[in-house]
Amino acid sequence: MDRRTLLTLGLGGGVAVLALGAGVAVRQVMESRRAARVTGTKLGAPFRLTDHNGQPITEAAFQGRPSLLFFGFTHCPEICPTTVYDMETWLSEMDVAPEALGAYFVTIDPERDTSEFLKSYLEPQSHRILGITGEPEAVWDMAKSWRVYFQKRPLDGGDYTMDHYASIFVLNARGEVVDLIPYGTAADEAKAKIAAVL
Template identity: 70%
Template sequence: MTRTTTWIAAVLVGVLALGGGFGLRWLMDARDTVSVTGTELGAPFALIDQNGETITEAAFTGRPSLLFFGFTHCPEVCPTTVYDMDTWLRDLDVAPDAVGAYFVTVDPERDTPEFLREYLEPQSDRILGITGPPEDVWEMARSWRVYWQKQSLGGDEYTLDHYASIFVLNDEGRVVDLIAYQEDPESAKAKIAAVLG
């Protein structure tokens, strides 16, 4: 590679990185205007919780919420995140009804309400599982711009790659922050405390 080619490549990488930074800043600055019933993130839905009851986007209003998309056959990210969410809320001494915490499956073909309940109840009495007819669940996940992708393990077996951050919502259902997978616990708790006021 010539010196000129190296210089051009470095400039291009810098421009792309700078553009990506501006794009990320724009997204984070815009997050306060995003609503679950708006066109940016989230849309009205009618699904089923782990107890077989109907649940809609109204569950995300009236109190702050934590919203996570995962699946019960997940080997590491999902059980870790469920544990973390429950631990943060207990460490903050948040009353069970003061913050909603939701686990939306992106694997509704396997994650029935009963399966979700059996998965979540031993880990947390604060986190409510959400599932439903596959197309309805996937439409809801798409409205949140959540990524997931099936990965074959051979035969009928599969796993899923998926978005791993937690959405932090205020009491109007607006996204005010994100908690990354394995984020520092004190940082995560500060984001939850901030939305509690």
């Protein structure tokens, strides 16, 4: 597989880019922890943001039950809506109760993705995936603490899109990363990774 294939998901203009540096860094940390027989990799820093219902949310949301954590944006034409659809489909087909596993969509475009906008985007697709947004700097600090790559890319006419890391983090009940589900992972493989933390 060549470097371009590893770096870019070519979806009509390459809207979302897999950041090789961020992805490799996360995988290297996870592999080193596995070698040391540690159960998971702790990423993330304390945060105080807002969910799509307008309620405060902190890192405590990722404690006490396993979670799926995805960083994306609502104006994404393919990767993000596909990922939301996939998460909802996998969990529904596995008959996973919402209280048994958290599912979160953190925007990396908080300037456009307000709580209200996230709610109108997510709820028609899933009632179990909770959107997270907030003040831009606070959101971006939170994403960086998870080693998530994102970058604004200008488009013609003054618009912009966001390049971003496109894997789902699989967290255990302590909020540690125990696996990744890359974009395009086969359903059976994704479900096996989810089942492993339940």
